[in-house]
Amino acid sequence: MKKLGVKAFVAIGMLSAIAYVLMLLNFPLPMFPTWLKIDFSDVPALVGAIIMGPVAGILIELIKNILDVISTGSETGVPVGHIANFTTGLLFVLPTYYAYKKVQSKKGVITGLTVATIITTLGMSVLNYFVFFPMYSIFMGFEVPKLMVVIAVAPFNLIKCIMISIVFYVLYSKMQDRIAKMRQAF
Amino acid sequence: MMEKMIFGRYIPVESVIHRMDPRAKLIIVFLFIFVVFLANNPMTYGLLGVFTFIALLLSNIKISFIIKGLRFLFWLILFTFLLHIFFTKEGELLVSWGFIKIYEGGLIQGIYISLRFFFLILFTSLLTLTTTPIEITDGLESLLNPLKKLKFPVHELALMLSIALRFIPTLMDETEKIMKAQQARGVDFSEGSLTTRAKAIIPLLIPLFINAFKRADELATAMEARGYRGGEGRTKYRLLKWDLRDTLALLILIALSVTLILLRN
Numbered sequence: 001m002k003k004l005g006v007k008a009f010v011a012i013g014m015l016s017a018i019a020y021v022l023m024l025l026n027f028p029l030p031m032f033p034t035w036l037k038i039d040f041s042d043v044p045a046l047v048g049a050i051i052m053g054p055v056a057g058i059l060i061e062l063i064k065n066i067l068d069v070i071s072t073g074s075e076t077g078v079p080v081g082h083i084a085n086f087t088t089g090l091l092f093v094l095p096t097y098y099a100y101k102k103v104q105s106k107k108g109v110i111t112g113l114t115v116a117t118i119i120t121t122l123g124m125s126v127l128n129y130f131v132f133f134p135m136y137s138i139f140m141g142f143e144v145p146k147l148m149v150v151i152a153v154a155p156f157n158l159i160k161c162i163m164i165s166i167v168f169y170v171l172y173s174k175m176q177d178r179i180a181k182m183r184q185a186f
Numbered sequence: 187m188m189e190k191m192i193f194g195r196y197i198p199v200e201s202v203i204h205r206m207d208p209r210a211k212l213i214i215v216f217l218f219i220f221v222v223f224l225a226n227n228p229m230t231y232g233l234l235g236v237f238t239f240i241a242l243l244l245s246n247i248k249i250s251f252i253i254k255g256l257r258f259l260f261w262l263i264l265f266t267f268l269l270h271i272f273f274t275k276e277g278e279l280l281v282s283w284g285f286i287k288i289y290e291g292g293l294i295q296g297i298y299i300s301l302r303f304f305f306l307i308l309f310t311s312l313l314t315l316t317t318t319p320i321e322i323t324d325g326l327e328s329l330l331n332p333l334k335k336l337k338f339p340v341h342e343l344a345l346m347l348s349i350a351l352r353f354i355p356t357l358m359d360e361t362e363k364i365m366k367a368q369q370a371r372g373v374d375f376s377e378g379s380l381t382t383r384a385k386a387i388i389p390l391l392i393p394l395f396i397n398a399f400k401r402a403d404e405l406a407t408a409m410e411a412r413g414y415r416g417g418e419g420r421t422k423y424r425l426l427k428w429d430l431r432d433t434l435a436l437l438i439l440i441a442l443s444v445t446l447i448l449l450r451n
Contacts, residue, residue, distance in 0.1 A: 006409055009342055011402035013349030017357050018394050020350065025361075027376070027383070040387055047395060063346055067354070070322040072195050073314035075259065077306040078219055139219075139306070163384050170388050175395070182399060 008052050008186050015044040015056075016063035023064060029159060036156045038163060042089050046168050049097040051179060052186045057097060061089035078139045084124075084132045091120040092161060096168075109172050117161035125154045195255070195314045201246035202431060203316045208325030210432035214439050215313045221439065222306050224446040231301055233449070237442055238305045245316050252311065259307060263300045270296035323347045324424055341417025353401070360397065364390050 004012075019041040026039035041064055049057025065082040074082060099112030133146050172179065198204075203211075225231045242249060276291025313322070327344035334340050365375060373386050 004342075005406075006414060007402065007406035009346055010349055010406045010409070011399060013346040014353055014357075014398040014402045015395075016346060017350040017353040018398055020354060021357050021361055025375075029380070040391070043391060044395070059343070059346065063343070063350055066326075066347060067319070067350055070314065070319045070326075073311050075307075077303070077310040139303075159380070163380060166381070166384050167387055167391070170385070171391055171395075174388070174392060178396070 004052065004055060005186075008056065011052065011186075012048060012056050012059050012063070015048045016060045016067065019044040019060055019064040020067045023068065029156065032152075032156050036153065038160050040164060040167055042092055042164050043168050043171065045089055045093045046096055046164075047171075047179075049093050050100055050172075051182045054094055054097050057093040058090060061086050061093065064089075076136070076139060078135075080132060080135045080139065083135075084128070087127060088120060088124055088157070091123045092116045092164070095119050106169075106173055106176070109169060113165035113169060117158065117165055120161050121154055121158045124157050125150050128153060195311070196318045197247050197251070197315050199246045201244060201316065203241070203245040203312065205429075205431070206316075206435060207426055207428050207432045208317050208321040209329055209426060209428065210435055211313050211317055212322070212325050212329060214435060215310050217439060217443075218309050219306065221443050221446065222302050222309075224443060224450055225302065226298070226450045229449045230446050231298060233442070233445060234305050235301070238309050241312060242308060245312055247315055252308065252315070255311070256307065263303055266303065267296040267300045270299060319351050320348060320424070323351065324426055328426055341420075345417075349405070353398075357394065357398070360394065361390065364393055 022044065023039050023041040026037040028034045028037050042061070045057045045060040045064070048060045065079075065086045069079050069082055074080075093116070095116040096109070096112035099115055100108045102108060103111065129146055129150050133149065222234065225234045242252065271288055271292050272286065274292035274295050275287070275289050277294070278290040279287060280290055280293060281288040317325075323344055326347075327340055330338070330340045330343075368386070368389055369375070373389070375383070375386050375390075378386070
């Protein structure tokens with residue numbers, strides 16, 4: 001893997017800012033509780049990962065969440081939600097990147113997004129059950145009926161991943177040539 | 187929405203807490219997350235409450251303003267409280283009214299846990315209310331500096347954070363402009379089925395990405411032309427200054443922790 005240069009750092013900063021702005025344009029899904037919100041802030045991380053490599057994707061997810069914590073703070077005092085959001089991002093971006101690396105075409109993107117959707121939905125269910133809900137219980141003294149919530153949250157994650165996949169796929173097919181050119185530049 | 191982006195929740199007033207070194211504030215808030223768990227009886231919770239409210243008073247921020255920001259959490263705290271009251275069955279039976287049975291243990295637990303959560307949120311929100319995002323970034327960079335030995339790119343991370351902070355308002359402007367242009371052509375961002383919404387966001391994203399990469403290119407060239415070569419030997423425009431009051435604040439927190447340890451059961 002190439003080392004990231006100044007240009008890449010600046011571009012990562014810009015993409016993180018886009019991710020943060022997109023995170024603020026969130027909306028709840030019909031039929032789901034309002035605290036489960038959909039946003040497209042993972043799209044800039046996907047773009048960054050595909051153009052500049054996996055480290056860029058990880059950094060964009062990380063910076064997006066740090067930006068939110070340092071500007072508005074965490075609703076629960078301890079940023080458990082932000083850590084969960086970061087993990088979701090990684091579970092989604094990294095599989096997509098590695099599948100794309102193998103097959104650099106629309107086919108690779110579709111395979112990557114499909115695998116990433118499955119990994120994220122299953123992975124987040126497991127992590128919610130064993131890590132994030134227990135963390136909430138510790139800091140908020142709030143016993144979550146874990147299994148029930150996991151069953152409710154999984155379809156939400158699935159829908160969210162599918163929507164992000166659709167947006168990223170359309171975006172990729174429109175920007176394919178440009179992305180290929182930019183990959184050379186970094 | 188614009189306002190929210192640029193300043194976060196920062197409230198620009200004069201106070202001792204505003205003037206504190208961001209590093210001190212970061213350390214104290216981080217430690218406070220653990221200190222909160224030391225309280226376990228009326229005395230210790232009382233002390234924690236007094237400490238939190240003195241900190242709030244010193245920050246010169248209107249209490250009513252802070253409470254307003256916590257409205258959503260109020261319900262969460264109430265819910266937690268009720269959950270504990272109805273479902274913790276310990277100690278003496280206090281009220282028995284039909285199927286509702288309230289036990290002493292449950293009531294006390296409910297009160298304690300709600301208070302702990304309340305203090306934790308009040309105190310941690312002080313950080314973002316009294317410190318600008320860029321100050322927090324500087325503080326984080328300085329605190330994480332030792333990680334450089336482990337090859338963790340502390341300087342680069344701080345650089346990316348400050349670039350992002352600098353461009354958030356610009357990008358917000360741009361996003362709004364593009365959204366309005368799209369809306370003028372009949373696109374509806376807030377209605378419609380999920381696929382319609384997903385499709386509506388694409389004409390917004392493409393110009394944002396293209397402009398961002400163009401800007402990144404220009405900025406990187408400008409930085410290199412001015413001799414930017416990483417964090418080594420770089421001088422700073424914004425300097426952090428650790429004062430006596432920062433040491434004092436840290437000592438007070440330590441004193442509080444020791445007292446809590448001594449007073450707890």
